[in-house]
Amino acid sequence: MSGYQGKKNIPRITSDRLLIKGAKIVNDDQSFCADIYMEDGVIKQIGENLIVPGGVKTIDAHGRMLMPGGIDVHTRFQMPDRGMTAADDFYQGTKAALAGGTTMIIDHVLPEPGTSLMSAFEQWREWADSKSCCDYSLHIDITEWHKGIQEEMETLVKDHGVNSFLVYLAYKDIFQLTDAQVYEVFSVIRDLGAIAQVHAENGDIVAEEQRRMLEQGITGPEGHVLSRPEEVEAEAVNRSVTVANQTNCPLYVTKVMSKSAADVIAQARKKGTVVYGEPITASLGTDGSHYWSKNWAKAAAYVTSPPLSPDPTTPDYLNSLLSCGDLQVTGSAHCPFNTAQRAVGKDDFSLIPEGVNGTEERMSIIWDKCVVTGKMDENQFVAVTSTNAAKIFNLYPRKGRIAVGSDADLVLWDPDVTKIISAKSHQSTVEYNIFEGTEVRGGPLVVISQGKIVLEDGNLHVTEGSGRYVVRKPFPDYVYKRIKARSRLAELRGVPRGLYDGPVCEVSVTPKTMTPASSAKTSPAKQPGQPIRNLHQSGFSLSGAQIDDNVPRRNTQRIVAPPGGRANITSLG
Amino acid sequence: FSGHADLLGGPYSYSDRLLIKGGRIVNDDQSFHADIYMEDGLIKQIGDNLIVPGGVKTIEANGKMVIPGGIDIHTHFQMPYRGTTTVDDFAQGSKAALAGGTTMIVDHVMPEPGASLIEAHDQWRQWADEKACCDYSLHVDITHWNDSVKQEVDNLIKEKGVNSFQVYMAYKDYYQMSNSELYEVFTFLAERGGIAQVHAENGEIIAEEQARMLQMGITGPEGHVLSRPEELEAEAVFRAITIASQTNCPLYVTRVMSKSAADIISQARKKGNVVFGEPITASLGTDGTHYWSKNWAKAASFVTSPPLSPDPTTPDYLNTLLSSGDLSVTGSAHCTFSVAQKAIGKDDFTQIPEGVNGVEERMALIWDKAVTTGKMDENMFVAVTSTNAAKILNLYPRKGRIAVGSDADLVIWDTDAIRTITAKTHNSAAEYNIFEGVELRGAPLVVICQGKIVLEDGNLHATSGVGRFIPCSPFPDFAYKRIKARKQLAVLRAVPRGMYDGPVSEFSMSRGGTPSASARTSPTKQPVRNLHQSGFSLAGPPTPDDIPIRPAGRRIVVPPGGRSNITSLS
Secondary structure, X not given: OOOOOOOOOOXXXXXXXXXXXXEEEEOOOOEEEEEEEEEOOEEEEEEOXXXXXXXOEEEEOOOOEEEEXXXXXXEOOOOEEOOEEOOOOHHHHHHHHHHOOEEEEEEEEOOOOOOOHHHHHHHHHHHHHHHOOOEEEEEEEEOOOOHHHHHHHHHHHHHHOOOEEEEEOOXXXXXXXXXXXXXXXXXXXXXXXXXXXXXXXXXXXXXXXXXXXXXXXXXOOHHHHHOOXXXXXXXXXXXXXXXXXXXXXXXEEEEEOOHHHHHHHHHHHHOOOOEEEEEEHHHHHOOHHHHHOOOHHHHHHOOOOOOOOOOOOHHHHHHHHHHXXXXXXXXXXXXOOOHHHHHHHOOOHHHOOOOEOOOOOHHHHHHHHHHOOOOOOHHHHHHXXXXXXXXXXXXXXXXXXXXXXXXXXXXXXXXXXXXXXXXXXXXXXXXXXXXOOOEEEEEEEEEEEOOEEEEEOOEEOOOOOOOOEOOOOOOOHHHHHXXXXXXXXXXXXXXXXXXXXXXXXXXXXXXXXXXXXXOOOOOOOOOOOOOOOOOOOOOOOOOOXXXXXXXXXXXXXXXXXXXXXXXXXXXXX | OOOOOOOOOOOOOHHHEEXXXXXXXXXXXXXXXXXXXXXXXXXXXXXXXXXXXXXXXXXXXXXXXXXXXXXXXXXXXXXXXXXXXXXXXXXXXXXXXXXXXXXXXXXXXXXXXXXXXXXXXXXXXXXXXXXXXXXXEEEEEEOOOOHHHHHHHHHHHHHOOOOEEEEEOOXXXXXXXXXXXXXXXXXXXXXXXXXXXXXXXXXXXXXXXXXXXXXXXXXXXXXXXXXXXXXXXXXXXXXXXXXXXXXXXXXXXXXXOOHHHHHHHHHHHHOOOOEEEEEEHHHHHOOHHHHHOOOHHHHHHOOOOOOOOOOOOHHHHHHHHHHHOOOOOOEOOXXXXXXXXXXXXXXXXXXXXXXXXXXXXXXXXXXHHHHOOXXXXXXXXXXXXXXXXXXXXXXXXXXXXXXXXXEOOEEXXXXXXXXXXXXXOOOOOOOOOOOOOOEEEEEEEEEEEOOEEEEEOOXXXXXXXXXXXXXXXXXXXHHHHHHHHHHXXXXXXXXXXXXXXXXXXXXXOOOOOOOOOOOXXXXXXXXXXXXXXXXXXXXXXXXHHHOOOOOOOOXXXXXXXXXXXXXXXX
């Protein structure tokens, strides 16, 4: 990973060279004191008494912590929703990110069902390239499923540096996929070496509950959380873990909002499932009690899915799981709408556009809730805000680590600064901040993105359009080493048996035909139109049944060892 | 338990009068020594030195245990399958049941999708009334869902004495129901006081896995278990529990076959869900290693869904959970096919008719695996083989208890008898017995059904057609006391707010880009509202007191009063 030459840093000017002296460098594995020299957006030297060109701008860190810039793995800047657009575009959003110490974001491309993934991807690239102030990458959401989508996914992985796809278990009749479709998507994702992300909520039940709420006259934002209880989130997490296990596909659960969903992930990890959980700034920093605010606009500002849990002990619980490693990465799911946009749902909560702020606050909230409280140390802080994300999405060690050759995305962190979060001072364009009034300890003092100082002395100097699209390769080691090992184990064999030549009962091929509409009780997955087999003509032979020599392409099953000792018991009847 | 005296008189034959002397009566709560006197199929007196008519037939129990007759809560006798019928009809099946100490069975009515539930129910009634040798009740399976089915379910509960209905999460494109349908069925059953039973397996994934197995050339019975891994069972159990909890409906999981499914049930119970788990004779007594048998017919005889787990430690684990009360009841899911019938699927495991034996072996097997090993005592044994089933189905204390006034369905249990199970001697008509060669300690010595001796000295005297249909009434206390209490708590209130009079963005109801995309609204919603015409007023929303107590599965999430008045901070 040496010397990535990005498109933006060809002209050599002095401002591209930077020396930080006397810093305590914090990676996810250790902290140590050293100077660090960067040039052309890349870290060139780390050590003491570095030999650097004269006239280099020097920052004296005075022993403060210098850590890899944050990676916000989940943003939705500029997201279209029914003709509206999320209030923060890529400029506003990345500016907010940088202000909070985050130097890279990964945004979600949300193709409308019916449109091509490629055209949506290109649209997002265009938006981001023209506006983004920091490096970015893109997840692609799969909002429908057919053969064409599969081909586009292959192209995106092979030619466009995408290695993560999100499926929805919620939003019935819009984005939601069936279990069978999810199974197929996961199988494709595994073959491509990508990460399966999932929005986990049971959309069928949510739809029923929404109707029930509206029927009861509950139309305000409290209906949002009442119709999406946390059990419904946990159920969907459990289901997606099951499908991921079946398909031997790595799973990544976006927006872990509740204790029970987090518990399901923690349990699955203990059973060996390759699954990652992403709590977001909102779920780590606040709770769902605000949905009952008498101020409609305020209550609506918290609307996101899965919703914030009304259980006020949730943030503390999630912070604990994040600290012990049961949850691994943090995003913001930053997707705020302004009040006029939210008001689209003023008479019906199910119409309120969903999304909360959090990209600016993410690092400080986690520091305050986890490091200040002693739940985690500064190294684990780096892991959950940056390194783990880089590893999962195959950006490591270019991103997520301070090392020679890594990108010069750095944050000089002040653990003592305190700040009160307020919509009056935040970078986002929306009127409400869901953390309004929260005092947080810890914040960025200096932020360096692509080797340039973007935050210093409280002043933000961002450049619209300077953000580069960062390509991500498939098969990240962090995720796929285990998946590959399991694939190798997963060969299935049929049992070689003699020919069954006993009597065979005559049956009607379709079951008792009371309804013409009912389909046959056959394997539903069998190809339609497959001719009915003549059951008297046995196709079974010892030589024909050796299936282990044709290589199973999808080999995800653990061998259940045929218990040899018992397999030879013959008829006792 | 002092006996009353006026039991003489009445034109009853002697054979209807029976005295058991010197037995140790075992109920689910206690054991004690007493004599039992029965008349007209009912227990009339319990106590010492009973005053009984002269000439009454007397059985000397010699201190042996007298237990309530077993209730096999899950059978499929005489089940039609693609033009054939399972080999054990109601006569054969209930005879096998009696031989094993089970004096009541609860069979599943399985209407074809699209067919009338009531017609199917009447058909089953007719079959059973003609042939059953012991009392029976019926569960009705809901294999499709619409308003007329709903009407029929209502009718079955109110008129026909059915209080339990099973839905399927497996058998895609056939019996399988969507989550939304499950939600609606559960909501309806919760309103009417029914028990929601569920066949829990994820049919969508099974269909995919079956296709994969066949594609790989795995066509034998091992493909059955390979395409239905236990995780899919556990997943469906989890989902069913979630929906039941949302709808505040009591849930009953039929056929708990794997450790992970059982674990989910026990976790849910710890969280307070009203859920009952039913392991069956097969899952308590054997495992899925036999699917790899080289003998096709033998391997095929184990085919049932969910499949037996290939993990050989499963039976012991399930017996432990049954003993600790995490699993509540036991059935057999007895549904036997002949080898020729199983051979329908000789070239494709998905075509093998599903079902195993177990109605005769159930009691002895549980005794052997759970009581002789010290996992449970004899009282718990009675609970899991009889009492709990009676309570869930609202038949208690008529069934499931030895008490004055209860039905005279009794078993004198011999704790020391040792028998080896084999198809050569079993009462089922099937050629295979999945417990072949298993030696069991514990067996019925005498079985009394409807006050008549049907098993004595190893001789079975079952009479076809004597079995009565026992109606089950809705709202069994055992399940519904808690459900009702929760319902009362589950009132939801909207937050009264002032009118929002700020600006409102323009938006399109259909999501931009595609003409075909449906609107991103609540999918269940009515046509587009005019959002500029505010329908919101302080007086408008119904006051909480008007809100009907809905089939509300919801705990109140108390609006945190302290915070709800914070106004705009911007």
